[in-house]
Amino acid sequence: MFSKTAILGTNNGLVQNRAPVVEDKITELANGKKQLIRQSTYNLFGTDGTGTTLSPVPLVFKQETLLDFKLADTQLKIPAGKETKLKGLLESEGTDNKFYYKINGGAAKDLTAIKLDGQNYEFTLPGFSAGTYTVVIGVSNEYKLGKEVGMNVVAQQEELKISSITDTLDFGTHEIPKPGDIFYSETPFLVKVLDTQLTLNKWKVALALESAFQTVDGSYLPADVFLAKNGQKQQLTNSLIDVYENTQVNNKVVDTIAFKEHEGIHIQMKSSNVLLNREYKGTLKVVLKKGP
DSSP, X not given: OOOSOOOOOSSSOOEEXXXXXXXXXXXXOTTSOEEEEEEEEEEEEOBOTTOOBOOOEEEEEEEEEEEEEEESOSEEEEETTSOEEEEEEXXXXXXXXXXXXXXXXXXXXXXXXXXXXXXXXXXXEOOOOSEEEEEEEEEEOTTSOEEEEEEEEEEEOOOEEXXXXXXXXXXXXXXXXXXXXXXXOSSOOOEEEEEOOSSOOOOEEEEEEEEEEEOTTOOBOSEXXXXXETTEEEEEOSSOEEEXXXXXXXXXXXXXXXXXXXXXXXXXXXXXXXXXXXXXXXXXXXXXXXXX
């Protein structure tokens, strides 16, 4: 772009007889780019070799410059309350490009922009409370060219928690057992996890035998506790073991363990040394681990 200042020199005798006339016209091209057409007319005069004043000569400059702005994504689903990074492409011959944003038609607010390389920029939007928003991202430069791009933003409250769990396991009433006898819980053992995180987080569900099966007076059941699933059998001890690992984005309630017949939590007797007409109770610990 021409700066609207004529460089006339000092020895050529040329001067302006009045201020330049500048006409600006801003249009939008068929491809959506904004265009400034600027015509600047200078009237210059001087003298010839004999000192005779020459008639003023109009000197016309015609310049064109473009501005275009695009966002990489105009449909966003973001975590509520967290800053969001956006990427955009700016084509501008200006050197003073200012970015801003508007929320639901509100006032324009400055937007932090970092130039990555070439025409690529990264923007940081502040956190939104949970809800749906119409957001406009805009840019303007010193040539009064500007462009706005609208986007739809859904801010979602992220949650990761155990939503439900089987709170009681009943292994039934039995005759005096023999070593090796296996007793399955008569109630299915289910763990459901609510996961509305928008990015993948490989969380895990882990189990441990927090307290061994025993009577109220402290007599222990001579048995081991196991979790059987898909042909695999894992003994439960007082140390946590991972029994489920999440590998996908969910945005729903996840049934972490699905058992077939003769699967799930069961006990396997080690001896027949049990007390008659007694109830043995133990406690399982279920932990939801949020990992990398």
